[in-house]
Amino acid sequence: MAMTTDAERRGWTQNPEAVKEDILTVALSEFAARGFSGARVDTIASRTQTSKRMIYYYFGDKLGLYTRALEAAYLEVREGEASLDLDHLPPQEALARLVAFTFDHHRANPDFIRMVMIENIHNAENLAVSQVIRDLNVAAIDKLADICRRGQEAGVFRAALDPVALHWQISAASFFNVSNRPTFSAIFGSELFEEPAQEVIRQQTVEAILAIACKA
Amino acid sequence: MAMTTDAERRGWTQNPEAVKEDILTVALSEFAARGFSGARVDTIASRTQTSKRMIYYYFGDKLGLYTRALEAAYLEVREGEASLDLDHLPPQEALARLVAFTFDHHRANPDFIRMVMIENIHNAENLAVSQVIRDLNVAAIDKLADICRRGQEAGVFRAALDPVALHWQISAASFFNVSNRPTFSAIFGSELFEEPAQEVIRQQTVEAILAIACKA
DNA sequence: GGTAAAATGTACTAACTGGACCATTTGGCA
DNA sequence: TGCCAAATGGTCCAGTTAGTACATTTTACC
Numbered sequence: 301m302a303m304t305t306d307a308e309r310r311g312w313t314q315n316p317e318a319v320k321e322d323i324l325t326v327a328l329s330e331f332a333a334r335g336f337s338g339a340r341v342d343t344i345a346s347r348t349q350t351s352k353r354m355i356y357y358y359f360g361d362k363l364g365l366y367t368r369a370l371e372a373a374y375l376e377v378r379e380g381e382a383s384l385d386l387d388h389l390p391p392q393e394a395l396a397r398l399v400a401f402t403f404d405h406h407r408a409n410p411d412f413i414r415m416v417m418i419e420n421i422h423n424a425e426n427l428a429v430s431q432v433i434r435d436l437n438v439a440a441i442d443k444l445a446d447i448c449r450r451g452q453e454a455g456v457f458r459a460a461l462d463p464v465a466l467h468w469q470i471s472a473a474s475f476f477n478v479s480n481r482p483t484f485s486a487i488f489g490s491e492l493f494e495e496p497a498q499e500v501i502r503q504q505t506v507e508a509i510l511a512i513a514c515k516a
Numbered sequence: 517m518a519m520t521t522d523a524e525r526r527g528w529t530q531n532p533e534a535v536k537e538d539i540l541t542v543a544l545s546e547f548a549a550r551g552f553s554g555a556r557v558d559t560i561a562s563r564t565q566t567s568k569r570m571i572y573y574y575f576g577d578k579l580g581l582y583t584r585a586l587e588a589a590y591l592e593v594r595e596g597e598a599s600l601d602l603d604h605l606p607p608q609e610a611l612a613r614l615v616a617f618t619f620d621h622h623r624a625n626p627d628f629i630r631m632v633m634i635e636n637i638h639n640a641e642n643l644a645v646s647q648v649i650r651d652l653n654v655a656a657i658d659k660l661a662d663i664c665r666r667g668q669e670a671g672v673f674r675a676a677l678d679p680v681a682l683h684w685q686i687s688a689a690s691f692f693n694v695s696n697r698p699t700f701s702a703i704f705g706s707e708l709f710e711e712p713a714q715e716v717i718r719q720q721t722v723e724a725i726l727a728i729a730c731k732a
Numbered sequence: 733g734g735t736a737a738a739a740t741g742t743a744c745t746a747a748c749t750g751g752a753c754c755a756t757t758t759g760g761c762a
Numbered sequence: 763t764g765c766c767a768a769a770t771g772g773t774c775c776a777g778t779t780a781g782t783a784c785a786t787t788t789t790a791c792c
Contacts, residue, residue: 313788316739335637337553341780351741352781362780416699417633421551424698437703464704465717469689469724475696476688482640483632484687487653488680501681504728508685511727512720532769557750567771572751 319350320358327355328369332411335418336366363426371432373415378436380405386443391451395513398444399470399506406474407498413478441467448513457513469512473505535566536574543571544585548627551634552582579642587648589631594652596621602659607667608726614660615686615725619718622690629694657683664729673729685728689721 326347330339341362345352359365384401386394406413419427427433444463451457481493491497542563546555557578561568575581600617602610622629635643643649660679667673697709707713 319739335551335553337551340778342778353741354739356781357739414637416696417637420696420698421630421633421637422698424702427699428702434703441704462716464708465713465720467704468692468700468708468717469720471696471700472692473685473688476684476692479695480632480636480687480691482636482638483643484684486640486644487650488657488683492680492684497681500678501684504681504685508724508728512724535769556748558748568751569771570769573769578750 316358319354322349323355323358323365324369324372327365328372328411328415331366331369331418332373332414336362336422339366341365367426367430370415370419370426371430373412374433374436377405377409377412378440380409381440381443384443386447391447391454392456392510392514394447395444395451396506396510398447399474399509400502402470403474403477403502403505406478410478413475416475417479444470451513456515458515461513466509466513469509470505473501473508477501532574535570538565539571539574539581540585540588543581544588544627544631547582547585547634548589548630552578552638555582557581583642583646586631586635586642587646589628590649590652593621593625593628594656596625597656597659600659602663607663607670608672608730610663611660611667611729612722612726614663615690615722616718618686619690619693619721622694623714626694629691632691633695660686667729672731674731677729682725682729685725686721689717689724693717 323344327339327344330344330347333339339362341352341355344365345355348355355365359368381401384398386397389397441463444467448457448461448463448466452459452461477493477498485493492501539560543555543560546560546563549555555578557568557571560581561571564571571581575584597617600614602613605613635641657679660683664673664677664679664682668675668677693709693714701709708717
């Protein structure tokens with residue numbers, strides 16, 4: 301009610317949620333860029349609107365912060381997937397759309413990919429204990445399982461088709477395309493990751509998956 | 517020529533090559549396990565027959581050791597590939613064999629896979645400057661390029677087939693199968709990585725690649 | 733307006749870690 | 763056999779980094 305602005309006041313405005321959000325965003329980008337050991341808590345703090353003190357206040361320690369950043373990455377990506385509605389399409393077309401979407405979605409979320417790479421380097425030890433992530437992922441395969449079921453009922457998909465194995469195939473292409481881009485580019489050049497070639501690869505991937513799913 | 521054994525002597529026996537080899541082997545396993553920042557020079561030294569002093573004597577610094585370990589990983593893997601001879605097989609079968617071999621070979625070399633993962637996390641900065649690795653990899657695709665050419669000449673492969681893009685597809689499946697095993701297992705269980713399921717996935721991968729390569 | 737708990741700022745530290753220093757021994761060779 | 767460069771051992775150090783102690787301010791509530 302005084303006419304002093306925030307800047308003029310000696311003190312500050314409390315905003316716990318925004319502070320947590322701020323820290324998490326910065327931490328995610330830093331961990332994704334440098335890995336767990338490579339990331340520096342001081343660097344994260346300096347890129348924040350707040351201080352290192354608050355990181356430890358809200359997240360306990362470096363590992364706690366990392367775990368929450370990992371969960372945040374999964375949450376964001378799974379949110380983006382939720383908008384995809386394939387129920388109205390015939391199974392083959394639904395599958396083709398799902399593959400193409402997954403391919404593009406992974407490309408659009410490189411930080412998520414990098415966090416998963418880092419988790420794999422660490423043998424998924426932190427992912428394994430996160431109930432949040434486990435719940436998210438069990439749901440992630442539902443769409444695909446539904447498509448498989450419909451395709452089998454319609455007689456167009458193989459009877460022995462396993463949704464988890466198919467998910468493995470779709471993930472392999474979509475994930476590798478982002479995760480191994482640096483080494484692949486360094487060896488074979490970057491043309492394969494520019495737009496025209498990416499469309500070819502995406503189409504190849506769709507065809508490959510359909511070849512696995514459909515009856516001969 | 518005295519009858520004193522090595523153990524009884526105050527001194528030691530010089531063996532530069534063995535010392536370098538010893539350090540490299542330990543370093544490769546340590547870097548593969550913990551990444552560049554995660555690896556500790558002291559830990560590497562302690563697992564060696566020699567001392568930290570020798571690491572700096574022969575490799576300069578931590579990055580120098582890492583680079584040499586990376587090169588050693590590539591050398592070992594490419595050596596294993598050299599034994600594969602497919603020239604006597606018709607193109608389709610040669611391709612099928614190459615895919616199956618690559619799939620198995622990646623599984624058999626998890627430390628190599630992890631080193632490549634780590635390089636990708638670091639944006640392939642160290643791989644990019646290694647002439648040793650570049651030379652190795654240009655040769656790595658020769659076998660596949662030859663199969664492609666033969667298949668196209670025989671009229672069984674698509675005319676637009678690009679060996680690099682096909683190599684991408686083969687690598688995606690073979691690499692992902694090892695690199696993402698920890699997170700994939702943590703979420704969906706480990707059955708997919710046990711022998712029966714691995715054979716299914718390998719066969720699926722062969723079929724998928726053939727579907728991409730062959731005329732409709 | 734008073735009080736206590738939550739939230740924030742500042743400065744510090746103990747331990748770790750990559751790397752360097754100095755001394756000593758080995759082995760090839762004149 | 764003596765000499766010198768290569769190889770090795772043992773110890774120490776300076777910079778970094780995760781984490782903490784202590785003080786202060788804000789806010790909710792009565």
